[in-house]
Amino acid sequence: MSDNYAVIGKNLPKIDGRVKVTGQAKYTGDLKFPNMLVGKILTSPHAHARILSIDTAEAEKLPGVKAVITHEDVPGLKYGISPARWDENIFCIDKVRFVGDKVAAVAAIDEETVYKALKLIKVEYEVLPAVMDPIEAMREGAPQIHDEYPGNINTEVHQSFGDVEQAFAEAYHVRTDQFIGQRTYQSPIEPHSAISIWEGGKLTVYTSTQSPHYFQYYIAREFGLKMGDVRVIKTYVGGGFGGKLEPTGLEFAGAVLSRITGRPVKMFYDRHEMFAHNRGRHKQIMKVTTGVDKNGKILGVHADFIMDGGAYTSLGIATAYYAGAMLPLTYEFDNYKFDMLRVYTNLPACGAQRGHGAPQPRYAFECHLDMVAGDLGMDPMELRLRNARQPNTVTPNAFQVNSCELKACIEKGVEISGWKDKRGKLPPGRGIGGAVGSFVSGAGYPIYRTNLPHAAAIIKVHEDGTAATLYTGATDIGQGSDTILCQMAAEAMGYNYENMKIVSADTETTPHDFGAYASRQTLMSGAAVKQAGEEVKAQLLEIAAEMMDVAAEDLDCREAWIYRKANPDERKPFTEVAREFFVRRGPLVGRGSYTPPKLGGTFKGAPVGTSPAYSFCTQISEVEIDEETGEVDVKEVWDVHDCGKVINPALLHGQVHGALYMGMGESIWEEVVFDDKGKIVNGNLGEYRLPTALDMPKITSELVDSVEPAAPWGVKEVGEGATIPTMGCFANAIYDAMGVRIHSLPLSYEKVWRALKDKRKKEEKK
Amino acid sequence: MDQFGARGKVLAGGTDVLSMMKQGLLAPEVLVSLKNLAELKQIYADPARGVVIGALATHNDLADSPVLQERYLSLCQTAHHMANNQVRNTGTAGGNLVNAVPSADLPPLLIALGAAVTLVSTGGSRTVKLEEFFTGPRMTVKKDNEILTEIVIPDNSFTGSTYHKFGLRRSGALAVVGVAVAVAMEGDLCRDVRIALGAVAPTPIRAFKAEEVLKNRPVTDQLLEEVGRCAAGESNPISDIRGSKEYRQDMIRVFTRRMLKKAISEGHV
Numbered sequence A: 001m002s003d004n005y006a007v008i009g010k011n012l013p014k015i016d017g018r019v020k021v022t023g024q025a026k027y028t029g030d031l032k033f034p035n036m037l038v039g040k041i042l043t044s045p046h047a048h049a050r051i052l053s054i055d056t057a058e059a060e061k062l063p064g065v066k067a068v069i070t071h072e073d074v075p076g077l078k079y080g081i082s083p084a085r086w087d088e089n090i091f092c093i094d095k096v097r098f099v100g101d102k103v104a105a106v107a108a109i110d111e112e113t114v115y116k117a118l119k120l121i122k123v124e125y126e127v128l129p130a131v132m133d134p135i136e137a138m139r140e141g142a143p144q145i146h147d148e149y150p151g152n153i154n155t156e157v158h159q160s161f162g163d164v165e166q167a168f169a170e171a172y173h174v175r176t177d178q179f180i181g182q183r184t185y186q187s188p189i190e191p192h193s194a195i196s197i198w199e200g201g202k203l204t205v206y207t208s209t210q211s212p213h214y215f216q217y218y219i220a221r222e223f224g225l226k227m228g229d230v231r232v233i234k235t236y237v238g239g240g241f242g243g244k245l246e247p248t249g250l251e252f253a254g255a256v257l258s259r260i261t262g263r264p265v266k267m268f269y270d271r272h273e274m275f276a277h278n279r280g281r282h283k284q285i286m287k288v289t290t291g292v293d294k295n296g297k298i299l300g301v302h303a304d305f306i307m308d309g310g311a312y313t314s315l316g317i318a319t320a321y322y323a324g325a326m327l328p329l330t331y332e333f334d335n336y337k338f339d340m341l342r343v344y345t346n347l348p349a350c351g352a353q354r355g356h357g358a359p360q361p362r363y364a365f366e367c368h369l370d371m372v373a374g375d376l377g378m379d380p381m382e383l384r385l386r387n388a389r390q391p392n393t394v395t396p397n398a399f400q401v402n403s404c405e406l407k408a409c410i411e412k413g414v415e416i417s418g419w420k421d422k423r424g425k426l427p428p429g430r431g432i433g434g435a436v437g438s439f440v441s442g443a444g445y446p447i448y449r450t451n452l453p454h455a456a457a458i459i460k461v462h463e464d465g466t467a468a469t470l471y472t473g474a475t476d477i478g479q480g481s482d483t484i485l486c487q488m489a490a491e492a493m494g495y496n497y498e499n500m501k502i503v504s505a506d507t508e509t510t511p512h513d514f515g516a517y518a519s520r521q522t523l524m525s526g527a528a529v530k531q532a533g534e535e536v537k538a539q540l541l542e543i544a545a546e547m548m549d550v551a552a553e554d555l556d557c558r559e560a561w562i563y564r565k566a567n568p569d570e571r572k573p574f575t576e577v578a579r580e581f582f583v584r585r586g587p588l589v590g591r592g593s594y595t596p597p598k599l600g601g602t603f604k605g606a607p608v609g610t611s612p613a614y615s616f617c618t619q620i621s622e623v624e625i626d627e628e629t630g631e632v633d634v635k636e637v638w639d640v641h642d643c644g645k646v647i648n649p650a651l652l653h654g655q656v657h658g659a660l661y662m663g664m665g666e667s668i669w670e671e672v673v674f675d676d677k678g679k680i681v682n683g684n685l686g687e688y689r690l691p692t693a694l695d696m697p698k699i700t701s702e703l704v705d706s707v708e709p710a711a712p713w714g715v716k717e718v719g720e721g722a723t724i725p726t727m728g729c730f731a732n733a734i735y736d737a738m739g740v741r742i743h744s745l746p747l748s749y750e751k752v753w754r755a756l757k758d759k760r761k762k763e764e765k766k
Numbered sequence B: 001m002d003q004f005g006a007r008g009k010v011l012a013g014g015t016d017v018l019s020m021m022k023q024g025l026l027a028p029e030v031l032v033s034l035k036n037l038a039e040l041k042q043i044y045a046d047p048a049r050g051v052v053i054g055a056l057a058t059h060n061d062l063a064d065s066p067v068l069q070e071r072y073l074s075l076c077q078t079a080h081h082m083a084n085n086q087v088r089n090t091g092t093a094g095g096n097l098v099n100a101v102p103s104a105d106l107p108p109l110l111i112a113l114g115a116a117v118t119l120v121s122t123g124g125s126r127t128v129k130l131e132e133f134f135t136g137p138r139m140t141v142k143k144d145n146e147i148l149t150e151i152v153i154p155d156n157s158f159t160g161s162t163y164h165k166f167g168l169r170r171s172g173a174l175a176v177v178g179v180a181v182a183v184a185m186e187g188d189l190c191r192d193v194r195i196a197l198g199a200v201a202p203t204p205i206r207a208f209k210a211e212e213v214l215k216n217r218p219v220t221d222q223l224l225e226e227v228g229r230c231a232a233g234e235s236n237p238i239s240d241i242r243g244s245k246e247y248r249q250d251m252i253r254v255f256t257r258r259m260l261k262k263a264i265s266e267g268h269v
């Protein structure tokens, strides 16, 4: 394939870079409307309690209060982002199910009045026994969180491919290990916020969202509105990482408060409320068994998992499936069994966080494989190489993999990290570890069942050809989709990036797109944009052919010049031809849409994890451990990615750095901690320890050549995939450094210290 | 302050007061800002009293002070590793002491260096040894109507001092344990030593027994380890989100030994 591109593959500056660094970019929280009220939600102080009564009389009397609402004032229809389990109400009706569950809301003229009013709402509770642990929650006699789900089982997955028992029976070596993950939170730097304006029959919502479409769909459904009467507008968004995919109480309560008061209502979460709303990473308890032959070839794998879902489903059904579905992507084996129980507890609901369900199982699997390699006396990267997936293969769970350069990723990672000279050979306290990963480039199926295309785009060329505007539902939440989609549009049109404008993520002005999740936009939105761009170009070439008196097939357009292929000097500027087009035919518009092919098997849960294309990567890290304190000092990390054709290398490496940053945090520092009453102990950025700039190691982010046949220009994802191997690679590096295996996340200093202490004790005994 | 009593609150850098007010943990009727008292911002050497640090000096003022850099670089280092740059630009030394959080970073080293504070009210002024200033978490001997005006490190015979905050990340971390030491060396004998520990008791504490173990004996690695163990035994930490009691005590052992070694061989660092 020719790599002779004019606009893609280049480090062009972010289209919104200037407005962001100069502070001009307006986030939802920055917006003001005439007569705007401030709204706030009253939440439950108890993890599990029956609501006996709610008295809002005092709050209503407070001067400045314009509306106080409870479950009596809102639709009782249950909602949730997973259609199979709608289990949330706008406000709790009979029971509260976690500390932070929604009970009532107030709109008032300013923030101070709102807080005062919240204190005046009197709620009488009968406190019920609560359960915070998924294993406890499944025991007989455990408190029942939802009547509809006996035993607190929210989702149950049992999948079996090939014959795992047989594989284990024939294996040279079979080993089982158990690992435990932790609850983490996405911690986007911008808190959630929404402004609802319900005027006449129409509801407009400005919001910090990853998916205007799902917001529009679920808000319309909840209030019985036509989709066309709900307009969702994304403003600039300061990060989401999965936590802003579904509408929250801010949109639902805000809409009702606006309808009642007839005024715009702004609602927001503060940092602690963000932690309580959550939808962050599930804590998983993961048992993995693998059988291998003498040479380390994997014969079969059994993944037996339990996850703490919290009080509601959120996107958790998909998370439960993803947890197991993604494991066979990286290695070739035929026999695979996956069991999962997602369990309700009286804690905040978990959902999708960068890597959706996959990073913790990957940590478990990659640690476990290092241990298997250890048993066989094999280099762990060698074991990975022997099992690494090849291109054009199908996983046991029926995922078609086209391009796949995992082998090349491992080989390059081993080479650039100096693995062979380091592994087992570094001075005491220092170690190196590796892991691999893979992720979807967009989900094969949308979250709710529909045959809508996954992405669509319109490009409108300005009448005189000096600009072109891309209209897309794709959602830039900081990752840079507006930039790369404009690069793609310009490339497809034969235009200049500098002249591109973009209107994105507004359900009224931009065509449909499912939004920013499952690492889908570069491939899926990109496919729609490419088609739209090509349609513009084809129309231009037609007119140009008339103007230049040649056949359209003999012409091409590049960097805003239309030229004869046979003689590029014979050319006309894009502007002139575009203007002529408008004169002769009216608006110059290109349209595109993208629907993935039918993907996956027919078994239960088969759609989850399907994708037109998969990214692959290897991460290797070097750490230094303080043997007395357990302190983990990350020295260096190498990431080698197969992510297809790269549209903007700078943004791609930025994604790798960012994903590593998050992955490092989850590996070593981050955990949301609760007290025995279900209250969050560290719902702030002081004690929920995200890494800081000073904690970042040297990062080398490298690529291997790869082109995906099922994608526009051969692109694949990078945003989430780079978080997947991280935890496993750190755990393996710690093991190499100190000979201790930490079986739970995070790999905190104290856990390392304790493991070292236990190891010394054992050695003393010998 | 006389006029407002408990209804008023002094505002220095506000990094603590304002965040507590935002969380609804504090609701003073009146905030009395000290911002305009420029004389309380100075750091200087007074031949009669020692090194004087104005209560309003910010952490970055401490870190950048030529006087401190020359005399007690250890204090500059301590200030430099606190919080983050934004907080270091606004948070003050006085606020750090009056706030009286057990994990605060300035108290242990100032105690090790034998510092005292000056408390002023309309009724006059008094001097309190910092060691006797703290009475419990967020509690001090300072009365509501008093203002802390300065911190004085009297001239002394210490040849070295240092502090280590053991935090769980490199910036913006509160101490799991904090260990400060000041030593007066004569050859390989330690004639005088003060060991002050943070985050392991309701107030910063001295490890008196450990100090005695070290005094007047030839310094060896073994001896320092023994001192560390003794200090660990004297600490009385709680288990919380930053670490268990057991972990904290062991970290006292490790860092007492390491900090002593550092101050003995490197001076005020």
Ligand SMILES: Cc1cc2nc3c(=O)[nH]c(=O)nc-3n(C[C@H](O)[C@H](O)[C@H](O)COP(=O)(O)OP(=O)(O)OC[C@H]3O[C@@H](n4cnc5c(N)ncnc54)[C@H](O)[C@@H]3O)c2cc1C
Binding pocket: A686, B009, B010, B011, B012, B013, B014, B015, B016, B017, B018, B019, B034, B055, B056, B081, B082, B083, B084, B087, B090, B091, B092, B093, B094, B095, B096, B097, B098, B099, B103, B104, B105, B106, B146, B147, B148, B149, B172, B173, B174
């Ligand atoms: C993000 C963040 C990180 C932090 N990290 C650290 C850290 O690493 N280490 C650490 O030790 N601390 C840390 N702190 C705590 C805090 O910043 C410091 O304790 C700081 O020194 C407080 O000083 P201030 O001037 O801001 O105090 P203020 O908030 O103004 O006051 C604190 C208290 O002291 C009283 N007060 C202040 N000055 C006087 C005075 N002169 N006379 C009488 N009363 C007075 C006030 O009334 C109030 O009760 C951190 C805080 C934040 C927000």
